Amino acid sequence: MAEPIRLKTPLTDNDVEGLNMGDRVLINGIIYTGRDAAHKRLYDLLNEGKELPFDIRGQIIYYVGPTPAKPGQVFGSAGPTTSYRMDAYAPALIEKGLKGMIGKGMRSDAVKEAMKKGKAIYFAATGGAGALLAKKVKKAEVVAYEDLGPEAIRRLEVEDLPVIVINDVRGNDLYIEGEKRYRKG
Amino acid sequence: MREIDVKLITEKVRSLCIEANTDLGEDVLEAFDRAIQQEESPLGVEILKELKENARIAREEKVAICQDTGFAVVFVEWGQDVHLIGGGLKEAVDEGVRRGYREGYLRKSICHPFTRANTGDNTPAILHTEIVPGDRVKITVAPKGGGSENMSRVVMLTPSDGVEGMKRYVVQRVKESGSNPCPPTIVGVGIGGTFEMAALLAKKSLLRPLGTKNPDSDLNRLEMEILEEINRLGIGPQGLGGRTTSLAVHILMMPCHIASFPLAVNIQCHAQRHKEVVI
Ligand code: SF4
Numbered sequence: 001m002a003e004p005i006r007l008k009t010p011l012t013d014n015d016v017e018g019l020n021m022g023d024r025v026l027i028n029g030i031i032y033t034g035r036d037a038a039h040k041r042l043y044d045l046l047n048e049g050k051e052l053p054f055d056i057r058g059q060i061i062y063y064v065g066p067t068p069a070k071p072g073q074v075f076g077s078a079g080p081t082t083s084y085r086m087d088a089y090a091p092a093l094i095e096k097g098l099k100g101m102i103g104k105g106m107r108s109d110a111v112k113e114a115m116k117k118g119k120a121i122y123f124a125a126t127g128g129a130g131a132l133l134a135k136k137v138k139k140a141e142v143v144a145y146e147d148l149g150p151e152a153i154r155r156l157e158v159e160d161l162p163v164i165v166i167n168d169v170r171g172n173d174l175y176i177e178g179e180k181r182y183r184k185g
Numbered sequence: 186m187r188e189i190d191v192k193l194i195t196e197k198v199r200s201l202c203i204e205a206n207t208d209l210g211e212d213v214l215e216a217f218d219r220a221i222q223q224e225e226s227p228l229g230v231e232i233l234k235e236l237k238e239n240a241r242i243a244r245e246e247k248v249a250i251c252q253d254t255g256f257a258v259v260f261v262e263w264g265q266d267v268h269l270i271g272g273g274l275k276e277a278v279d280e281g282v283r284r285g286y287r288e289g290y291l292r293k294s295i296c297h298p299f300t301r302a303n304t305g306d307n308t309p310a311i312l313h314t315e316i317v318p319g320d321r322v323k324i325t326v327a328p329k330g331g332g333s334e335n336m337s338r339v340v341m342l343t344p345s346d347g348v349e350g351m352k353r354y355v356v357q358r359v360k361e362s363g364s365n366p367c368p369p370t371i372v373g374v375g376i377g378g379t380f381e382m383a384a385l386l387a388k389k390s391l392l393r394p395l396g397t398k399n400p401d402s403d404l405n406r407l408e409m410e411i412l413e414e415i416n417r418l419g420i421g422p423q424g425l426g427g428r429t430t431s432l433a434v435h436i437l438m439m440p441c442h443i444a445s446f447p448l449a450v451n452i453q454c455h456a457q458r459h460k461e462v463v464i
Binding site: 001022024064065066067068069070073076077078079081082104105106124126127128129130131132133134135149150162164166174175177178179180181182183184185 | 290
């Protein structure tokens, strides 16, 4: 098994072009959280032609709704949520410069197309590994939509957050290819 | 007649909620180890190791294994010689869930079906009660995550579908679920009874410890056959390709009506959380 690739955010076109389906990646730097309700609000802002609450260019959004942090904990358990619910909103964000998404589960054809065109990557984090992933978060602060509780948009500083490249910018999909490789009969 | 105060029920449910969500059973960890030995995909092995490490951290630091700390499904086997005093059982269980989810820093994931407004305290619990002989009370708390529950189904097959039709349906369900229920999964199968009983059987089958045999040897063989077929699908850990799509298939069966053939498939993710206590 090849060593994981260390990446620092924000991501450049060069960074994402160098990634291939199946690569293990350790993400370092700032990432943003957002799931269902936050996505809807971001999308509405774009439709109204308004500014987003943070500069999305080169950034990564992590689809996560953590448990409340315990006293002494930076961040609660924080595994990925299923991504398809964000499919309706993702292409518009990619068009605005979003370079990466972290979640679990397959994306729609429209999102895959948008990733090819806009040069963005879809990563999977291990679903259910919430305790392990929480430890990689070194700092967390709410940047928008505090009223959404666990669904608020947070800016996270992460160290070596382990993810895997599912969709690269060349249109490959690990969910499809992986299953094909190991299917019997 | 033996008496039990509702406060004791509340306290037990409270601690079971926290324990179940932070301390993954040894049987599941052993199943991970067996899977690591058998997995052909190097990426799959890495993921299985991550799951072990995750469980270790959760146990040591007493934090949630997964951020989806689930719907609190509570099974109570109530000895008929026990008298509950000081209040109602349902309220006592809900209060235990309320405290457990607050004090354990667990996520509150229960909401109104239409407005999606969160109930704020992870209640109500799903309470299944059964009256049994004796003067003991057994409480089992099994938090159930949404991702894997969403992939579950009840279907009324026709009697002519037979065993083969049943097998096909179960394997197809796992195939269509793909990476969504966080594989490796445990597949709970309920056969027979009525529409609602099939679902309950499927859920109850998940309480059997992993690595144990079905006491019915025919069903045991069937479990092995279905598991083998599932693990030929290639979905693998997290759906990234590999051998370990499911860790086990568990079946519970009972007689059904001459006109029907109910089948339920309850998919359980690797965060196979349940704890029990006998009072
Ligand atoms: S399916 Fe299970 S492991 Fe995956 S996110 Fe839901 S509760 Fe957690």
